[in-house]
Amino acid sequence: MREKKKLEIMHTALKLFAKKGFFNTTIADIAKEMGMSVGNMYNYFPSKESLAKELLLYTARIFGDEIKKINEMDISTKEKIKKIVELYFKKAKEEPELVDYFMRVYLSNKEIFSNGCEGMLCVSPFVTEIMIFFEEGVRKKELKNQDFFAAFGLFMGYIGGLAFLNRENILGKSLDEYIEPVSENIYNALKA
């Protein structure tokens, strides 16, 4: 019950962050939207920073769990790339606030996360699965053996950038139509 309530608060917070921006949103705003007292809100999250941290962990876990399922599939690395792109674009469409939060709040305001989310700490479930995806791709000789971050940046920067452009309504087509060419480009750039 408590976890369910926490999730509701997090989703409400995500929507408000997307609408008003992270700094302009207060705990009182979230409480109001939830129909809760501010005091009660603090029972769930002692500060906005702690809410921000939990949101990040939550996001990383959702993506981590989904990519783990893809990692465990008996399919080629090329097909896995497409599945990951599909997953990311699907989330970007269905829960744009989640991608917004990750790009606009986490990546742009690292100081909020300096206590308890240093380095990869709060995104560990997601990064670990991406590491496993790359490692197995190289082990199977389907991907080129190279520096992890060179590959990670190419993959995540690319799809993150497209999700961002989509959110800004700059793309001429629907995000779905980019799944195929983007997957193909990533594979061509990373293949052995």
Add this chain to the structure above:
Amino acid sequence: MRSKPKLLWIDAVSCNGCSHSFFNIDLSFLDDFELLYHPLLPSGDFKIQSSDILIVEGAIKSNFLRLGFDLNELISKLFFKAKTVIALGTCAVYGGIFGEGLVFNKTSKGKFFKCKDKVINIPGCPAHPEWLFYVLNMLKENKKIVLDELNRPVEIFSYTSHMGCTRNEYFEWKVDAKRFGEKEGCLFYYFGCQGPFTHSSCNKILWNEVNSKPRAGTPCFGCTEPLFPKENLFQTETFMGIPANIPLGVSKRAYLTLSGIAKSLTNERLTKRLIKCENEDKQKDN
């Protein structure tokens, strides 16, 4: 008085490194044995005979002549006349550099696999003198030596050479060594150390009671393992920057999670040199 155990030591295809390693302990303890034959130590003339303990040092190989016999035939005759057989060193255990092992040929079954119950495997290149010392003493005292699934004494090979390494704090915090020979930093991430997945007690009992490869600044080469020697012993094999071999007993997912967290929580104390070399700055300037 109980009679002394009869000990017969035969060198198969070998560099005699395990013999030389063994000579680093006080050999007077051999007085408790009747040394029937040793290729390097003073002993009787070689003949095919029964023994309590047969030590085979080195690999077996077809069409290889030793002591006037075909090697495989020679080992076979001595093997069946011995109560206990010790395969000494990685060549005798797994084949190593030179050929095939007695019970195992790398990771598959060897010629004597069916008779493995009387074989005690002591891998290593060379085998640590204390390991053989332990096994011979246990046999002499008629005590049971518990063996693992690869016929190795569990007292020695349950451990990894990572255990007892003085660089473990650096491993925990994922702080790499920057150069060979330095006392600081872990050799696992770049410099090829196989300690976390190599079965041995090297860092627990040390060599000559003073040192080990990783302590001295050289990576563990994994010399007790079936596929020794691998290539590029001074370089960690990585797939997209991730070690191809991870510590024993954990899943890749668990290891990556833990090491990622350790890396994120920077250990300030260990990322700087603990002991700065006096001339280090001058050397850099030059």
